[in-house]
Amino acid sequence: MTFLYSESEREMDCPKEVVIWNYFDHEHVVGTHYKNYSKVRVLAEEDGWCLVDRAYKLPLINFATSSVGFMHLVSPNHIKSFQMGKLGLLMDQDIFFEDLPNDRCRVKGTYRLEVPNGLGFLQPLWARITKRWFDLTWDEDAPMRLRRWKVWKLGFRDFRGVPYINEKKAKPPNAEVRPYPVELPTPKITPIKGEGVSRLFEQSEEVGYGEGG
Numbered sequence: 093m094t095f096l097y098s099e100s101e102r103e104m105d106c107p108k109e110v111v112i113w114n115y116f117d118h119e120h121v122v123g124t125h126y127k128n129y130s131k132v133r134v135l136a137e138e139d140g141w142c143l144v145d146r147a148y149k150l151p152l153i154n155f156a157t158s159s160v161g162f163m164h165l166v167s168p169n170h171i172k173s174f175q176m177g178k179l180g181l182l183m184d185q186d187i188f189f190e191d192l193p194n195d196r197c198r199v200k201g202t203y204r205l206e207v208p209n210g211l212g213f214l215q216p217l218w219a220r221i222t223k224r225w226f227d228l229t230w231d232e233d234a235p236m237r238l239r240r241w242k243v244w245k246l247g248f249r250d251f252r253g254v255p256y257i258n259e260k261k262a263k264p265p266n267a268e269v270r271p272y273p274v275e276l277p278t279p280k281i282t283p284i285k286g287e288g289v290s291r292l293f294e295q296s297e298e299v300g301y302g303e304g305g
């Protein structure tokens with residue numbers, strides 16, 4: 093067998109724990125990444141790992157496919173993922189996190205695909221597809237990560253919101269910032285662990301979160 097390999101790296105203006113939440117938050121996928129993902133179903137999950145069936149379209153070659161993937165938070169700085177695609181090829185993916193000063197982090201994704209001998213010539217195409225994938229999903233995820241970190245600093249909790257806003261009070265002065273905890277699995281509000289969730293549209297006018305929103 094031969095291996096195709098690539099890696100991508102970017103920095104984020106929020107702690108790594110928010111990015112880890114984002115990787116394990118499967119419910120946003122058919123919405124935030126609706127251009128590429130058409131269906132997601134969580135087959136099983138526990139604290140720190142999940143098994144997920146995803147249908148998607150690869151960028152550049154526009155190839156619609158699906159894979160079943162196992163994702164595991166190996167350590168506070170490392171997510172390991174294995175995905176078996178329809179073609180029977182196994183992709184081995186690592187996501188490494190590094191803390192940076194001022195509540196920032198660096199994220200490195202590696203993509204390794206085992207292919208039959210003779211297919212090594214696909215390496216440049218593999219590098220282009222995976223790099224495009226990393227960047228596309230990163231740009232779509234970034235506003236959500238930044239917004240979550242912003243509201244977390246204001247006191248936000250899932251399904252409860254921000255207390256001082258709910259209570260229509262003034263913003264408390266200099267509230268202490270709570271460390272962002274990794275709490276898996278994430279709470280669900282859709283049937284993603286049952287029949288799964290499909291995207292509602294393939295085209296949309298994107299209004300986004302807006303500057304400072």
Ligand SMILES: [Fe+2]
Pocket residue numbers: 114120121124125229232233
């Ligand atoms: Fe995402």
